[in-house]
Amino acid sequence: MSLSNLRARLLPSTVRAVRVASTQATRAKHTLPDLPYDYGALEPVISGKIMELHHKKHHQTYVNGLNDAEAKYAEALGLGDVAKQVELQALVKFHGGGHLNHTLFWENLAPKSSCGGAPPSGILASQINKTFGTYDAFKKAMNAALMGVQGSGWAWLVKDSETGGVGIVTRPNQDPVVGKLRPLLGIDAWEHAYYLQYENRKAEYFGAIWDVVNWKAAEKRFAA
Amino acid sequence: MQFLQYFAVFTQIIYGSDNHLNVTGSQIAATSVDSETATILPVDIESKIGVDFDITATTEVPLATNSIIFDNIDKTTDYLKKFTLPSLPYAYNALEPYISKQIMELHHTRHHQAYVDNLNAALQGHATAFQKADVKKQIELQQVIKFNGGGHINHSLFWANLSPAGTPAASPSAAPQLRDAIEERWGSYDTFKEKFSKALLGIQGSGWGWLVKDKNKGILSIETTKDQDPVIGDRIPIIGVDMWEHAYYIQYLNDKASYVEGVWNIINWETAETRFKNLTSLYL
Numbered sequence: 300m301s302l303s304n305l306r307a308r309l310l311p312s313t314v315r316a317v318r319v320a321s322t323q324a325t326r327a328k329h330t331l332p333d334l335p336y337d338y339g340a341l342e343p344v345i346s347g348k349i350m351e352l353h354h355k356k357h358h359q360t361y362v363n364g365l366n367d368a369e370a371k372y373a374e375a376l377g378l379g380d381v382a383k384q385v386e387l388q389a390l391v392k393f394h395g396g397g398h399l400n401h402t403l404f405w406e407n408l409a410p411k412s413s414c415g416g417a418p419p420s421g422i423l424a425s426q427i428n429k430t431f432g433t434y435d436a437f438k439k440a441m442n443a444a445l446m447g448v449q450g451s452g453w454a455w456l457v458k459d460s461e462t463g464g465v466g467i468v469t470r471p472n473q474d475p476v477v478g479k480l481r482p483l484l485g486i487d488a489w490e491h492a493y494y495l496q497y498e499n500r501k502a503e504y505f506g507a508i509w510d511v512v513n514w515k516a517a518e519k520r521f522a523a
Numbered sequence: 524m525q526f527l528q529y530f531a532v533f534t535q536i537i538y539g540s541d542n543h544l545n546v547t548g549s550q551i552a553a554t555s556v557d558s559e560t561a562t563i564l565p566v567d568i569e570s571k572i573g574v575d576f577d578i579t580a581t582t583e584v585p586l587a588t589n590s591i592i593f594d595n596i597d598k599t600t601d602y603l604k605k606f607t608l609p610s611l612p613y614a615y616n617a618l619e620p621y622i623s624k625q626i627m628e629l630h631h632t633r634h635h636q637a638y639v640d641n642l643n644a645a646l647q648g649h650a651t652a653f654q655k656a657d658v659k660k661q662i663e664l665q666q667v668i669k670f671n672g673g674g675h676i677n678h679s680l681f682w683a684n685l686s687p688a689g690t691p692a693a694s695p696s697a698a699p700q701l702r703d704a705i706e707e708r709w710g711s712y713d714t715f716k717e718k719f720s721k722a723l724l725g726i727q728g729s730g731w732g733w734l735v736k737d738k739n740k741g742i743l744s745i746e747t748t749k750d751q752d753p754v755i756g757d758r759i760p761i762i763g764v765d766m767w768e769h770a771y772y773i774q775y776l777n778d779k780a781s782y783v784e785g786v787w788n789i790i791n792w793e794t795a796e797t798r799f800k801n802l803t804s805l806y807l
Binding site for chain 1: 637727749773
């Protein structure tokens, strides 16, 4: 007998029904966040067309996929179907990660006319200098990390919540930065993030994106 | 002793006497780096991703046992085969309207070329590291060889298993034996197509979908591989479909389902049949 069958048998049907109802009732649907700027606002670094597709199509698909996976997960939870829950975890990770990563990404970008591209300041700037020597050396290290992503993925400037220090990590696909590392600044290295404009020349995209990085957002995350 | 055996196996992979890239599944599996857990904190500018020790330090202490191998090795790297970009068996625009000329041109002359160049550079670096007994550098390069060698293998297979729509090769009737095996395995060609398409669309991130034959049992299966991981070992790739975004994005944008639907019109079933009958082997 499978574990799920066993649990289902041990759980009276009325209790199961209540659990299904309660998990579904309290769970809010995730929605696509608005961008804090226009689609064309990051030009010429990122084209309006890329931003529109990336936000309206790609990010929306992650939101839909997450809601769908969570609805199925709630059902499996209510039924005590552990095997189904475990099976759904990969989808929650992928779509949930996609939703988290893109939400952070939009916020840590800004048009040049606002604060985009202005170098980091305050304690975060000193931490970056302490770890990497200079802001330029940090950018070089982050770009090397981005260029080293094999396939789809992200690179992040992170804060180690135990030591307070900063560092760079990469994550495959949509794996989010979770646990003791806190994401401060993320750069999307998926091809959909640059291909329409830069084609295979991803080094150009990584070189240009620093002109629209919003360090105020990263500083806020660092202080949180 | 175990290390020495492993060492000998890996060098054989790279410097095998055959004139083609000769790598088997178990050998690669035993040496792959888990990219998910790879963390660099902080990053050493000179170091590569996924290596959690300082690879910039060169090892000046070769293991005594290594000298047995090294003394018998040519101290240059001239003997290394230089891989080259294979030419396409059709024009860049021949797969239109299903894959645009612009995609084919970029995909072949830029992406595939980059895998070839990076593979040659990595093999060269590996040969030098091998001569210097720099084991750390050799291990570091394994993942680079896997990624770029995989990219070269996969794309070479892919070009050959595509054919312009409407040509005799692009009809499943060009693969009578394979078609029988598909129907036996999945009930019908349509069910197979549906399952294969579903597998392609389920890939999370970059990767490939494959129709694969087990060399020993002859059984067909649908597999996906991540990034540029190639199908190797006892599994024979029959048909490969590239699901990296660069394979379709310029034309289909985020609508990858339409790309998958389109690709069925340009599968080269003649190639698939010869691979199924073990009549071809990929020489790069």
